[in-house]
Amino acid sequence: MQKITDIRADFTASLVVFLVAVPLCVGIAVASGVPAELGLVTGIVGGLLTGFLPGSSLQVSGPAAGLTVLVYEAVREFGLGALGALVLAAGALQLAMGALRLGRWFRAISVAVVQGMLSGIGLVLIAGQLYALTDAKAPGTGLANLAGLPELVVDTIWSDQALTAAAIGVGTIAVLVLWPRWRRAARVLPAPLAAVALATATVALLGLPVARVEVAGLVSAVRPPGGADFARLLEVGAVGTVLAFTLIASAESLFSAAAVDRLHAGPRTDYDKELMAQGAGNAVCGLLGALPMTAVIVRSAANVRAGARTKASRVLHGVWLLLFAAAFPAALGVVPLAALAGVLVHAGFKLIPVREFGPLWRKHRGEAVVLAGTAVAIVATNMFEGVVVGLLMAVAKSAWETSHVHLEVSGPEGGPLYVHALGNATFLRLPRLLDQLEALPHDRDVVLDLSGLRHLDRACAAALGSWAERRRPADEPGAGAAAVRT
Numbered sequence: 001m002q003k004i005t006d007i008r009a010d011f012t013a014s015l016v017v018f019l020v021a022v023p024l025c026v027g028i029a030v031a032s033g034v035p036a037e038l039g040l041v042t043g044i045v046g047g048l049l050t051g052f053l054p055g056s057s058l059q060v061s062g063p064a065a066g067l068t069v070l071v072y073e074a075v076r077e078f079g080l081g082a083l084g085a086l087v088l089a090a091g092a093l094q095l096a097m098g099a100l101r102l103g104r105w106f107r108a109i110s111v112a113v114v115q116g117m118l119s120g121i122g123l124v125l126i127a128g129q130l131y132a133l134t135d136a137k138a139p140g141t142g143l144a145n146l147a148g149l150p151e152l153v154v155d156t157i158w159s160d161q162a163l164t165a166a167a168i169g170v171g172t173i174a175v176l177v178l179w180p181r182w183r184r185a186a187r188v189l190p191a192p193l194a195a196v197a198l199a200t201a202t203v204a205l206l207g208l209p210v211a212r213v214e215v216a217g218l219v220s221a222v223r224p225p226g227g228a229d230f231a232r233l234l235e236v237g238a239v240g241t242v243l244a245f246t247l248i249a250s251a252e253s254l255f256s257a258a259a260v261d262r263l264h265a266g267p268r269t270d271y272d273k274e275l276m277a278q279g280a281g282n283a284v285c286g287l288l289g290a291l292p293m294t295a296v297i298v299r300s301a302a303n304v305r306a307g308a309r310t311k312a313s314r315v316l317h318g319v320w321l322l323l324f325a326a327a328f329p330a331a332l333g334v335v336p337l338a339a340l341a342g343v344l345v346h347a348g349f350k351l352i353p354v355r356e357f358g359p360l361w362r363k364h365r366g367e368a369v370v371l372a373g374t375a376v377a378i379v380a381t382n383m384f385e386g387v388v389v390g391l392l393m394a395v396a397k398s399a400w401e402t403s404h405v406h407l408e409v410s411g412p413e414g415g416p417l418y419v420h421a422l423g424n425a426t427f428l429r430l431p432r433l434l435d436q437l438e439a440l441p442h443d444r445d446v447v448l449d450l451s452g453l454r455h456l457d458r459a460c461a462a463a464l465g466s467w468a469e470r471r472r473p474a475d476e477p478g479a480g481a482a483a484v485r486t
Helices: 002-031 036-050 065-078 080-099 103-108 111-132 142-147 149-157 160-181 183-188 191-206 227-234 236-261 271-287 297-305 312-327 329-334 337-351 354-363 365-380 383-402 427-438 458-471
Strands: 060-062 294-296 405-410 417-425 446-449 453-456 482-485
Touching: 002 036, 002 060, 002 065, 002 111, 002 191, 002 297, 002 312, 002 337, 036 060, 036 271, 036 312, 036 329, 060 271, 060 297, 060 312, 065 080, 065 111, 065 236, 065 337, 080 227, 080 236, 080 271, 103 236, 103 271, 111 142, 111 149, 111 236, 111 337, 111 365, 111 383, 142 149, 142 365, 149 160, 160 183, 160 191, 160 337, 191 329, 191 337, 227 236, 236 271, 236 294, 236 297, 236 383, 271 294, 294 297, 297 312, 312 329, 354 365, 365 383, 405 427, 417 427, 427 458, 446 458
Parallel strands: 417 446, 417 453, 446 482
Antiparallel strands: 060 294, 405 417
């Protein structure tokens, strides 16, 4: 009886996840600069393969908005053919890391860096999709897109077609925001599908002159990488892109797994097995020339909320995606691009922790600085360099916060001063430490006790030795001596 109940719950949940996944798969593919069908291919692999493998039982994998910007940059630099080789290499790295049991170490990545990474992605995604929202072509890089927004506004005002497309896009965003408040309808039809369906119906009924999704067919869209594509993996830029794919896809998947585990009472995630499942999925996506995949929190949360009990729900959602892509590919050709851009602008805003930043700044200012710095670095440079900058900032922040050193001064009136150093004495705190020692009275002997230090680096040891040498009494009267005890 329990199994029958589970089957019914998983069947219903799979339909809900399928309806959420269709517009997101297509929209992410279009925003990434690849055929729309490739987004469905990644979703199918995420359901049928990754969904079947062990790891996390209820989270759902597929193309993610968090990788859109990086994929777009990769396609523009290396070409669509090389995308499969890049994704395959990233999948192989994930498989290797999972086999080496490195999955759990991704939990050691600073949350501020991950949030900053997603915020930077969200900003670049929004800036790029605002052009698609008006059927215009984006200049390219994040900074160029942001700099061109004033000109885009002017061009849109003077173009009837651009205004029409913008109205469709803005209307899509409005439906995405308001639809969940209509709870009865939201239970039947997910907000992304409702928004895209309403926009498509409006364009069709009114015959509006807006751009639509270009459809090539599922079979023709699949392009396995060739020898020349694999040869490009030897380029320095390609290596950086593969590492960025691996780091971002793995971190997002495992952070999503941790979040999904908090939503249900079922089996917990095995992080190493989940990393290998994601690697296997990306390897197959690479062989098919499709988009990279991650575990996606939006689809995963929808799966849990819909009452999924086992991994069968995510496997079935892959079956429905395959049937849709095979039987109804022409249905994509009537979807307006502005509606998909609206879905992704909304997704971009959800990547930015606007509400959380204020409390974070008040309670953990260093974490807020790392978050903001990572986001700005991604917008100003690119994904890989921005994440590296964020990781370096997080390491520097941790080093600063852990290198606390405290001086306790005691001693009888007129007698020698006893200074006990406690904590970690590193070069980061050396200026303040020397200032405190220099402020001690120069007419009294000082005994500096370093036995309470947990760590003393060479820079501090050398500086304290020099300070003691300078404190030793010379021939002049009234000079205080200094002694160092370790």
